[in-house]
Amino acid sequence: MIEAYTVEQIRAVEALALARDGDATLMRRASFAVAAEVAERVPAPHPGRRVVLLVGSGNNGGDALYAGAFLRGRGMAVTALLLSPERTHAGGRAALRRAGGRILTHDDPAGPGIIARAEVIIDGVVGIGATPPLRAAAAELIGQANATDALRVAVDLPSGIEPDTGQVRGTCFLADVTVTFGGIKVGLLIADQQAGTVVNVPIGMDMTGRPAEVIAMTDGSLRQVLPAPAPAADKYSGGLVGVVAGSPGYPGAAVLCVGGAVRTRPGMVRYAGPQAAAVVARWPEAVAVDSPADAGTVQAWVVGPGMGTEGQSITLLRWVLGRDEPVLVDADGLTILAAMPALLQARRRAGQPTVLTPHDREFSRVFPDIELDDRLAAVRRAAWVSGATVLLKGHRTLIADPGGQAAVNLSGSSWLATAGSGDVLSGVVGSLLAAGLPPLLAASAGAFLHGRAGQRAQRAGLFGAHALWDHLRADPDGIG
């Protein structure tokens, strides 16, 4: 599991490390790690390689200057552009000067040409002391840096992202790699397009025992959380999931959703709705009936994909939401819920677990008072006010539960932005709920599996949500 922290948490642990090891030692470790990352990525020979440092007024700039001094020691040609010459880290500046680096101010007329010819650009404008958006001079330099083909390396964080939320307001350094210190900041997981590859270097800070602000699944952690079928398993012990989806207008949603569930876990899928014939034609292993009341026992329900939003659909949703088992509500089910919030409140009062899986538009329908500009805060708030676990779909799917735990999904690709892929996801997550995973884990593991399936389908050159079925690999050997 990847764990990410807030600036406040990082600062608390940093204070302990500072008290023990001292400022200079920590900064030496941090800047050495940046230099080592650059040296590893820049093809040999190193002497003469053109490195530019963008240096802000805090310790982040100090890190960049010391890293520049190390690289100068390998013979690289290092130029620092200082944003606030009078407030630049004095030790770092002296170290770079001693090493033979060139030091200019940000408005030096030679600056744009130097940036344009750089082979490596190191962003030391701001780190965890950032209050975005970037000031004009910093934004100007970073805009120039982003327009080059140089290797772009961010120190601690790409300047321009908000460290605790990943929000990007205005210009942001577009890093190929971010070397971060002590622990991964939440914003780095969310603003992945700006952060590039994230390399975490402990530099003597120990986050052990600190509760993560946000977690993220990895292939390894997924292997650990997926319940393996026991040798004595039978079709009932793997978890039975009930699917209420599809309508005469949307038969495909039922087939896609059942497919997601069938391909995620062994056990049994019980479909209940008007598309029983279509479902069984594609998934003969599913048991299909016309009404959920006839479906028999299940351990979790999925309700909503393509079910319609009027008449009989409302009755069906109401019936499912009255059940004690965990219920995942998606798509049309969410649209109905937006008009009938009391249904959700009743489940909350009864202590019945619910998972909601909206995309942005559905989210705004169900939670019209919650702005989506800070997506992490939005999904947390939605979970808090609804009492449900909320999975907010998107490029970076975010998940929060009512207890305050949050997760971000790191798998997937924009290949998944195709009609019906959300229907498959709801089947996947429903299947994991039925297998007994708690809602936050079921949603996180399901989003991760779905994302990996999308990546595999993309590699295979297959388009269409149904292609995900063949790439869903929830068996321990198939993960990764």
Ligand SMILES: NC(=O)C1=CN([C@@H]2O[C@H](COP(=O)(O)OP(=O)(O)OC[C@H]3O[C@@H](n4cnc5c(N)ncnc54)[C@H](O)[C@@H]3O)[C@@H](O)[C@H]2O)[C@@H](O)CC1
């Ligand atoms: N405390 C320490 O000893 C260590 C600090 N480290 C580095 O120090 C960083 C934190 O240093 P600081 O607390 O000095 O903070 P930063 O250097 O991250 O940022 C603060 C400075 O940036 C300026 N700034 C803030 N918002 C800005 C904006 N929107 N546009 C332009 N300038 C802006 C502020 O005026 C301030 O001078 C970490 O991210 C890390 O890189 C590491 O060297 C490890 C050890």
Ligand SMILES: Nc1ncnc2c1ncn2[C@@H]1O[C@H](COP(=O)(O)OP(=O)(O)O)[C@@H](O)[C@H]1O
């Ligand atoms: N740009 C993207 N990058 C990664 N994943 C994406 C992107 N756009 C959409 N997705 C994923 O694709 C799925 C789309 O779901 P949804 O919008 O509900 O589709 P539908 O309603 O057609 O089934 C979600 O899992 C979402 O996270």
Ligand SMILES: [K+]
């Ligand atoms: K930075």
